C-alpha cells in the first residue's frame with residue numbers, strides 16, 4: 462500500500478448530515494473564556510449547553526488549566542498496571558468526599574459510554590462470580606447510555622438504536638417516565654409512579670435473569686431533557702431491591718450538580734450499587750470517566766491467581782494523569798465553592814425565566830430542574846401533536862440562535878439549556894431573549910411560507 466498525498470482527506474462529523482455541513486460549514490472555534498467560546502474572527506458565542514453538557518465550570522477555567530499544565534510538565538501517561546500516578550490516586554479520595562459513603566471503589570475509563578460498558582460487564586461478572594447466570598438488563602424507553610454496542614443495547618431512542626437492536630443484543634425496556642406524554646395517562650397531580658408498573662411486570666417475568674437495571678436518574682437527557690419525579694426513581698429502587706437486581710445510576714450527564722444536587726440520585730435519597738460519571742468530571746477538559754461501585758460488588762472481584770476473581774477490563778488511557786489532574790482541579794472548585802448550592806439563586810432565576818417561553822404558541826411543555834431547562838415545541842398545544850419533522854423547525858431555530866451568538870443545539874423538537882454554573886442572571890435573560898427571538902423569526906418565516 463502506497464502512502465498517499467490525498468488533499469481530499471477530511472472530517473466525518475458526528476450526529477450531522479453531510480448536506481447540512483455543505484450548506485453551513487462548522488464554525489471554527491479558536492478559544493474560550495467562562496461562558497463564551499470565540500471563533501477565528503473573534504465573534505463570541507454564549508455556550509448555553511456546556512458544549513455537549515461537559516462544561517460545568519466554564520471554558521478555560523484558570524485553576525483547571527493550571528493543573529493540566531502542571532501535570533503536562535511532569536508526565537503525560539503511564540500504564541495503569543503495576544504503576545499509578547499521584548493525580549489518579551488523589552481523585553478517588555476527592556470523589557469520596559461527595560459520593561454517598563456506600564460507593565467506595567472507583568474504576569477508571571475514558572468517557573460516558575465506556576463507564577457504562579464497564580458497569581454492564583461488572584454486573585454480569587458479579588452474578589457469575591456468585592454462581593448465578595444473569596445476563597439481561599432493564600432500562601427505560603427513551604434511555605440513552607452511549608454509543609458503544611453494550612451501551613446502545615440498553616438505549617431506547619429509535620433513531621439511534623433501532624437498527625442495532627435488530628442486529629445485536631436487545632434488552633428489556635420499561636415504559637418511558639415521560640410526564641408530558643405520560644404512558645399510563647396520569648397527570649402530575651395524580652402520578653403514583655405507575656409508569657414503573659412496567660418494571661414490576663418485567664421483574665415478575667424475568668427478574669431472576671436480570672443482572673441490573675440501568676437508568677438516567679431524574680432526567681432522560683438525550684430523549685429531550687425529560688425531567689421525571691423523584692418518586693419514580695424511588696419506586697425503581699424499591700422494585701430492584703425486592704427482586705435482588707443491581708441498580709446502575711448513569712449520572713454521566715446529570716452528575717456534579719446539574720440537577721441542583723451533587724448527584725441526581727440525591728433527589729430521591731437513593732444510593733445505587735454502581736454509578737457512572739463522566740462529562741463534567743474533568744470540567745469538560747479531557748476525556749475521563751469512572752464507574753463507582755459498592756464494597757459489596759468489589760468484594761466479589763477480590764482474589765488471587767488463578768481464580769476468576771479479576772476484572773479483565775481496561776483501556777489504554779485508563780487513569781490518565783492529565784485527565785485525573787483536570788478532574789481533581791474541577792472537583793476542588795466544585796467543592797470549595799459548594800456548587801451547586803452556591804448558585805441556587807441563579808438556578809431559581811434560570812427556572813423562573815424559562816416560563817417566558819409559555820407565550821410562544823408552539824410551546825408544548827416547559828420542564829426544568831437545577832440548571833437544566835427544556836422547551837418542547839409542538840404543532841398543537843391541545844392535542845400535543847408534534848411539529849412536521851420535514852420543516853426542521855427546532856434545527857432552524859438553533860441555527861438562527863447561533864447566528865446571533867447563542868450556542869444551542871436541539872434534541873428533536875426540544876430546545877434546551879444546560880449552561881455552566883457561572884452563568885449570570887443577565888446572561889440567562891439574554892440567552893432566553895435570543896432563543897425566543899430566533900423562534901419568532903422562524904415562525905414568521907413559516908407564516909410567509911419561505
Ligand SMILES: Cc1ncc(COP(=O)(O)O)c(C=O)c1O
Nearest residue numbers: 572573574605606607682713714
Ligand atoms: C446519560 C448518558 N450516558 C452516557 C453518555 C455517553 O457519554 P459519552 O458521549 O461521553 O460516551 C451520555 C452522553 O450524552 C449520556 O447523556
